[in-house]
Amino acid sequence: MSAPTAAMPGTHDRPARHTQFLSRYGTVLAAALIFVGFALATGKFVSATNIANILVQVSVLMVVSSGLTIAVASGEFDLSVGEVASLAGVLSAGLMVWAGLPVIIAILAPMLVGLIIGTISGLLVTRLRIPSLIATLAMGPIALGINYAYDGGDSIYAAFPDTFYYIATGRLFGVVPVPSVIALVVVAVNYVLLNRSRLGRAIVATGANIQAARLSGIRVNRCRLIALALSGLGAAMGGIMLTARLGTGQPGAGEPYLLDSLTAVFLGMTAFKPGRATVQGTLVGVVIIGMLDNGLNLLGAPFYLQNEVRGLVMIAAVSLAVLRGEIRFF
Amino acid sequence: MAPDRTPSPARQERGAPRLAARVIRKSFAATRAVDDVDLALHAGEMLALVGANGAGKSTLVKIICGVAPADSGQIEIDGKPVHLRSAADAHAAGIAVAHQQVAIIPSLNGAENIMLGREPLRGGLIDQRMLRRRAQALADRFGVAIDLDRECGELSIGETKILDILKAVALDPAVLILDEPTASLSLAESRRLFTFLADLKRRGLAILFISHHMNEVFAHCDRVAVMKDGQKVFDGPVAGTSPAEVIRLMVGRTIEDTDWASHARAGEIAVHLTDCRVARLSVAELIVRRGEVVGLAGVLGAGQTELLERLAGSPHPARAAAARIGPLARLPRSVDEAIAAGIYLVADNRVRKALFPGLDVRENLMTGALAQLSRRGFMREAEERTQAKRVIERLRVKCSGAAQPVMELSGGNQQKVAFGRWLVRMDKAGGAPPVLLLDNPTEGVDVGAKAEIYALIRDFARAGAAVLIASAEFGELIGICDRVYCISHDRVATCVPRDALSEERLLLEVA
Incomplete structure (x- = not known):
């Protein structure tokens, strides 16, 4: 098992009610505190434009992290999400600019590519029995190689069709930013998948205890494969959204999303259902990262401070969960 | 081999015992697991500690190893009282332990394993040559002829066991505690181990030997201490007693069977194996009829787990001349197929194999x-809720509700959830009565919940289910089984009918 899983305490002493509350909602509370903190520190933070800004900024991360959440829920890691996002982004740009294909193809084809890469990772994990940590680590450079082979390592600059920009800058009913709508739809679909569907239940069971899942008649390898495939799909969708936002197809654009999405998922594992990767938890994690980036920016903090803070937040969240025995690694 | 029962000179002098436990007491809730027990162990002596499961011997051993604190009492090493708050304390005080599971890392070689954690350093780095030399010196001192340069993964289980013990005695302990050392060894490997132990004894080491095997106790130990219900009920030289007497002391009372009636349906065979082999366990013939509860008695790790899991579709290597399980005329190919055919396994070690930590009761x-x-x-939520409610009520699972995380439940209630998972499935599947395979279903379950689980098993049998149950607690097999198959030396050998069932008989059969 490579991904962190809920701890298996030998004892069953029940935590006191307030600690239980803290362990479930502590991360949400932290998010609220961060919000209040920035709101007090700078008046610009709570303005409608800025909040809309944050929502747009985090939407790509949310989509990528949703896919990763499913992988982690199934007990697997996906370290290729950054490279897959990059590849999907440049493919999408290239298909429109160089191949002159319609926008719908330029969106669906890269998504398919992401799904295929995820499926290959899944096959490596389930057929060749390579730990997902290693299989996806290897698939990353492979995706990057295809990326460079396609674009020669250069960005794809050119005007895209207007309909393509709609996924980044459009406003639904003239107000709601389209990328946020996409992110929310992805969250909703993921929520239903993990909480309401049979497949999702099987995936969560596989991640919680693979041996028990197998002995329950759950086809655990199928679950792991699908989870990794969906992770690839999520990464590809994020990459396409990113290209639309940047207005160019940049070969390295998706790279930072690996660490960000892992941080979001781990933060999420400390919320609501401690020790479990849930999409609602990941949402909280994504929002925390988005607020920190945005707030520090508004305060005029040097750019490197964002990275420091992000790292510290991840260490704090995970170590708290480990100390309280909620998450167990390996 | 010849029994080594010659008392060493050190023992005859009877100085201060190397290990003395005085009036040790330990309670769990209302039960007194260890009740004012005294134990003394002299140099050059091998003392067997025996007792049925739950008699308190493992608690006593945990106290001596520093793993669990005693409520009261005192431990002395060479006459000096020691305070053991951790395994490291016990180790430092001169108490070495070789656990049932060997602590040998397969990817390291023998020398590296023996010196693990005590590697000699030079300039901050491991001095490989010095390490090799010290390990070899140790092996030579104890007459061990295993090639220390070989990776331990290539060694036999018996060899790794000897290395494990060598590692334990490397620091010249006063006492060596051996927990079921022969549990996973072949007969030849056990013989070799005992030769080695006789050597250690001759060098003045005091050995506490924990075993279920009466023949080992009587062939190799000097003295035997019997525990029952938390008390030491016998302590004396093996020469002054007999295996039958010791077993009688271990068991003490006979288990009363009230209103037991067989529900076996003659002619309706649900499970029939002929000339079957699963992993290293051979089965000449095994039959379970509908309505019958059939036991599988064996020491832990005798292969019963693999057999039950294979019958439930797990891919353990197996072959069978002929097999019938429920509607299938062969061994199931997969867990899916087995479950679809109404073959349900409640696995041993529920936390590892049957439950989903982190998920709540309903999800489980x-x-x-x-x-x-x-x-x-x-998922049909309404249906889920109804099912969860039904099972929680039917099995009387004590929980705050279906949304309580399963790991917050007590062992007995966790086990009920493990059972309940199949109740849900059976309810939805309908059809012929199921084949139930139960692997140590009352492990870590309190007395009250045990009784409820037994009643549940008998209920299933009455409704026509065929039940095959493996247990290391022979008392419970006697309580609920129509017949019991006994596993001895990798073979399902004899089948003891209900009227001949007794703990004495089962203990002798599995030896």
Whole structure:
């Protein structure tokens, strides 16, 4: 098992009610505190434009992290999400600019590519029995190689069709930013998948205890494969959204999303259902990262401070969960 | 081999015992697990500690090893009282332990394993040559002729066991505690181990030997201490007693069977194996009829787990001249197929194999019937709630509600959830009465919940289910089984009918 899983305490002493509350909602509370903190520190933070800004900024991360959440829920890691996002982004740009294909193809084809890469990772994990940590680590450079082979390592600059920009800058009913709508739809679909569907239940069971899942008649390898495939799909969708936002197809654009999405998922594992990767938890994690980036920016903090803070937040969240025995690694 | 029962000179002098435990007491809730027990162990002596499961011997051993604190009492090493708050304390005080599971890392070689954690350093780095030399010196001192340069993964289980013990005695302990050292060894490997132990004894080491095997106790130990219900009921030289006497002391009372009636349906055979072999366990013939509860008695790790898991579709290597399980005329090819055919396994070690930590009671209960509880890919929530409620009520699972995380439940209630998972599935599947395979179903379950689980098993049998149950607690097999197959030396050998069942008989059969 490579991904962190809920701890298996030998004892069953029940935590006191307030600690239980803290362990479930502590991360949400932290998010609220961060919000209040920035709101007090700078008046610009709570303005409608800025909040809309944050929502747009985090939407790509949310989509990528949703896919990763499913992988982690199934007990697997996906370290290729950054490279897959990059590849999907440049493919999408290239298909429109160089191949002159319609926008719908330029969106669906890269998504398919992401799904295929995820499926290959899944096959490596389930057929060749390579730990997902290693299989996806290897698939990353492979995706990057295809990326460079396609674009020669250069960005794809050119005007895209207007309909393509709609996924980044459009406003639904003239107000709601389209990328946020996409992110929310992805969250909703993921929520239903993990909480309401049979497949999702099987995936969560596989991640919680693979041996028990197998002995329950759950086809655990199928679950792991699908989870990794969906992770690839999520990464590809994020990459396409990113290209639309940047207005160019940049070969390295998706790279930072690996660490960000892992941080979001781990933060999420400390919320609501401690020790479990849930999409609602990941949402909280994504929002925390988005607020920190945005707030520090508004305060005029040097750019490197964002990275420091992000790292510290991840260490704090995970170590708290480990100390309280909620998450167990390996 | 010849029994080594010659008392060493050190023992005859009878100075201060190397290990003395005085008036040790330990309670868990209302039960007194260890009740004012005294134990003394002299140099050059091998003392066997025996007792049925739950008699308190493992608690006593945990106290001596520093793993669990005693409520009261004192431990002395060479006449000096020691305070053991951790395994490291015990180790430092001169108490070495070789656990049932060997602590040998397969990817390291023998020398590296023996010196693990005590590697000699030079300039901050491991001095490989010095390490090799010290390990070899140790092996030579104890007359061990295993090639220390070989990776331990290539060694036999017996060899790794000897290395494990060598590692334990490397620091010249006063006492060596051996917990079921022969549990996973072949007969030849056990012989070799005992030769080695006789050597250690001759060098003045005091050995505490924990075993279920009467023949080992009587062939190799000097003295035997018997525990029962938390008390030491016998302590004396093996020469002054007999295996039958010791077993009688261990068991003490006979288990009363009230209103027991067989529900076996003659002619309706649900499980029939002929000339079958699963992993290293051979089965000449095994039959379970509908309505019958059939036991599998064996020491832990005798292969019963693999057999039950194979019958439930797990891919353990197996072959069978002929096999029938429920509606299948062969061994099931997969867990899916077995479950679809109404063959349900409640696995041993529920936390590892049957439950989903982190998920709540309801989610756990539904894991065996996802297909039956969903429509077009979506879970049917209302149906889930009804099922969860029904099972929680039927099995009287004590929980705050279906949404309580399963790991917060007590062992007995966790086990009920493990059972309940199949109740949900059976309810949705319908059809012929099931084949139930139960592997140590009352492990870590309190007395009250045990009784409820027994009643549940008998209920299933009355409704026509065929039940095959493996247990290391022979008392419970006697309580609920029609017949009991006994595993001895990798073979399912004899089948003891109900009227001949007794703990004495089963203990002798599995030896």
